[in-house]
Amino acid sequence: xxxxxxxxxxxxxxxxxxxxxxxxxxxxxxxxxxxxxxxxxxxxxxxxxxxxxxxx
Numbered sequence: 001x002x003x004x005x006x007x008x009x010x011x012x013x014x015x016x017x018x019x020x021x022x023x024x025x026x027x028x029x030x031x032x033x034x035x036x037x038x039x040x041x042x043x044x045x046x047x048x049x050x051x052x053x054x055x056x
Contacts, residue, residue: 028052 004021006012011024022030033050 006021009023009025010021011027013020013022029050029052031052033048033052036047036049038044038047
């Protein structure tokens with residue numbers, strides 16, 4: 001799945017076999033961001049929790 005191709009303003013990092021592409025000028029907003037996959041009785045899917053937007 002590809003949503004966009006990396007551009008000049010993007011950086012790439014590989015973590016646990018997954019490639020992440022992000023805008024290098026917004027790197028500070030991603031500090032301590034957690035991406036998790038949850039499967040519970042009310043649904044399943046990815047969650048993104050960032051202290052830059054709200055406490056986790």
